[in-house]
Amino acid sequence: MRIVIDRPRCEGHGLCEEIAPDLMHLDDEGELILDVEELSEGSPELADAGAAVRVCPVAALTLA
Amino acid sequence: MKLTEAPRRILVIGNGIAGQTACDSLRAAGFDGDLTIVGDEPRAAYSRPALSKGLLVDGGSHALAPPTHEAAEVLGVAAVGLDVESRRVSLDDGSDLPYDGLVIATGSRARRLGGEDSVELTLRTLDDALVLRERLAARPSVVVVGAGPLGMEIASAALSAGCRVTLVADGRPMLSHLGPCLSDAFAAAAVARGLTIVVGSAAGIDDARGVVLRDGSRVAADLLVSAIGDIPNTEWLAACGLMTGGRLEADSRGRIGPGIVAAGDVAAVPTRTGVRRIPLWSSAIEQAKVAALALLAGDEAPELDFDPYFWTEQFGLNLKATGDLPAAGEPEFLLGDSPRGPSVMRWTHDDGHGVAIAVNHRIPIPRLRRMASAGA
Numbered sequence: 001m002r003i004v005i006d007r008p009r010c011e012g013h014g015l016c017e018e019i020a021p022d023l024m025h026l027d028d029e030g031e032l033i034l035d036v037e038e039l040s041e042g043s044p045e046l047a048d049a050g051a052a053v054r055v056c057p058v059a060a061l062t063l064a
Numbered sequence: 065m066k067l068t069e070a071p072r073r074i075l076v077i078g079n080g081i082a083g084q085t086a087c088d089s090l091r092a093a094g095f096d097g098d099l100t101i102v103g104d105e106p107r108a109a110y111s112r113p114a115l116s117k118g119l120l121v122d123g124g125s126h127a128l129a130p131p132t133h134e135a136a137e138v139l140g141v142a143a144v145g146l147d148v149e150s151r152r153v154s155l156d157d158g159s160d161l162p163y164d165g166l167v168i169a170t171g172s173r174a175r176r177l178g179g180e181d182s183v184e185l186t187l188r189t190l191d192d193a194l195v196l197r198e199r200l201a202a203r204p205s206v207v208v209v210g211a212g213p214l215g216m217e218i219a220s221a222a223l224s225a226g227c228r229v230t231l232v233a234d235g236r237p238m239l240s241h242l243g244p245c246l247s248d249a250f251a252a253a254a255v256a257r258g259l260t261i262v263v264g265s266a267a268g269i270d271d272a273r274g275v276v277l278r279d280g281s282r283v284a285a286d287l288l289v290s291a292i293g294d295i296p297n298t299e300w301l302a303a304c305g306l307m308t309g310g311r312l313e314a315d316s317r318g319r320i321g322p323g324i325v326a327a328g329d330v331a332a333v334p335t336r337t338g339v340r341r342i343p344l345w346s347s348a349i350e351q352a353k354v355a356a357l358a359l360l361a362g363d364e365a366p367e368l369d370f371d372p373y374f375w376t377e378q379f380g381l382n383l384k385a386t387g388d389l390p391a392a393g394e395p396e397f398l399l400g401d402s403p404r405g406p407s408v409m410r411w412t413h414d415d416g417h418g419v420a421i422a423v424n425h426r427i428p429i430p431r432l433r434r435m436a437s438a439g440a
Contacts, residue, residue, distance in 0.1 A: 009125075013375065013384075014429035015346060019085075019353070026428035050132035051088030055081065055349050057113040062129045 001039050001063050003049055005032055009060035016061055020045075020052035032060075070360060071165030071323060072097040075153060076135065077143045078169030079103025080112065082328025082348040086167045087133040089356035099135040100161060102153075104170075105189065106140030113345050115193035116214055117377050120221040123197070126190060143170065146304040148321060165359045168301070168312065168326040169352065172294035172343060177209055183272040184209070184288045187218060196289065200225040204286030209266045209275055211237040213376045215291035216250065220378035222289075223257055230260045232275055232283055237261070241374075243390035243411070246383070246421065249403035253379040266292070294343055296330045313339055316367040318355030325355035333368055336388060336417065346373040371436075373429060381405065386429065387419035387436040398435060399425060410435060 003023065012030035023036045023045060039046050046063075053061035074090060074097065076083045083101055090099060103109070110126040118124025131137075138155070145154040146166075154160040174186035185196055196218070200206070206222045208215050211233030222229045231237070237254065239247040255261065264277035274284040298312050306312065306320050313332045318325040328348035332341050350370045357365035375384045381404060385391075391411035398420075400407030405424030412418045420436035 012426055012428060013373070015349060015373075017430065019349070026430060028428065028431070030426040030428045046132065047088060047092035050129075051085060051092060053129040054084055054088060054109075054131070056129070057111045057345055058118065059111060059114070059125050059127050059129065063132060 001041070001046065001049070003034055003037050003039070003053065004062045004064050005034060006060045006062075007032075009058050011058050011060070013057060015055040015057070016052040019055055020048040023049055023052060071095075071163070073163055074099050074165040074167065074359065075161055075163035076101040076167040076169060077153060078167075078171055078328065078330070079105065079109050079137075079139065080169060080171050080328060080348065081109065081128075081345060082169035082171070082352040083167065084109045084128070084131065084133075085349050085352035086169060086327055086356045087131065087135045089353045090360065091133045093357055093360055095360060099133065100138060101135040102138045102141060102143060102155065102161070104140070104142035105191075107190070110190050112188075113375075115190060116187055116217040116221070119193050120187075120197055120200070120218070121224055126193070143300045146301055146306075148304055148306065148324070151323065164323060166324045167352075167355060167359065168320065168324065168330060169328045169348075170297040170300070170330045172296045172329040172341075174290075175293045175295050177266055177275070177290045177292060178269045182269060184269055184290045186290055187214065188294070199287055200227060203227050206230070206287045206289060207232060207273075207275055207283050207285040208289050208291065210291035210293075211235065211261075212291060212293070213238055213241055213374075213378075216254065217376060217378045218289055218291055219254065219259055220257075223259060223379075227287075228260075228285075229258070230262055230283055230285060232262050232264060232266050232277070234265045235263070239390070241389055242383075242385070242421075243392055245391065245393070245395055245403050245409075246423075249423075250379065250381060253381050253404060257379050259379070266290075294329065296341060298330060311339075314351075314355070317358035317363075317365050318351055318368065319358050323359070325359050327351035327355040333370075335370070336415070342370070342372065344372060344374055371433060373433075381423055383421060383423050384427070384429065384432060385419065385421040386433045387411075388413065388417055389419060391419045391421065395421070408432070408435065410438075
């Protein structure tokens, strides 16, 4: 699966980073950087990725 | 906790962000047993912060990314009772569900000025927001009761929709939320955009359009909306023996009783300023993470260490705040020189904890958190 960001929607709240700091972070300008984009089926990080995309209050992230 | 005691069948009551995050966190921690989530609204979880911000203003999306935790969903059904002895939750469709582990995440509902059945509009659910947006589109005159962040966001959205708007405030807007400096700044921005603020304490409503104040005066408009706080949804727990003084009080790991945790707006949790509810999106998420782990690992799970994060958008101002609010006194400006922005401000509480607030300035929240603590 792949983490997809809808960049114009992102407001830099950073809740995704707080739940999955190994997968994504905000840079110095507050832009979200995906450190991991592709996740294989059965990857232990999938649950974290699922949580990270769901806590975004502006729905800027999806798992596709 | 010994492995033999680990729950195999976990029931999550409440399909908001706390319930959803609990499901995600359980799976992330390796729980592969039966997981069921029950929600009283017949729809997928949605973003509640988006309702009074994007959705009300420009129809922006409230959808959340669809679940990947593979919990069985029981939607459109409310919990009506909990039997801790037999470990079962009864539902309003007459059925009941067993559990080994239970997550209570039933959230809260809008407090109403005229009581549970009164006719004013409130904004808590997606249905509420859709109704309010439709009503605002006809550009009625509007009275908003309540000068907290939600009342101010509603007033701002109503002004943007072209309505004439009066706000009934029982004090300076958002004073108890943000402190005097930002209260003044936001009130000035609101008035500059055309908001009429009536200072008074609302006593009740006399019909769908009129608010009666304690001094006997009346404020009326085509549309009456109240935003006067929330009431935790604990009625279904009244007889279960887990309530403390009418409250659902969790310990520092979200635990309520054996095999039972709570998270989100429904729960009071230990904070630096006592055991209290923190009805914020960010708080619900942090509580749910902690509670899910406590259900699996007990005392070995981490304790709640929540550093509040809050944001609001209204009257052309976009505010992001970290730390314990309100912020007393005047700020130290780390960027800019006006509380109406663009600026980053810091306050330091007497106990050394800091508050950092950015207004109309994009900043990574982890950095804002570091700025809040750097003043200590």
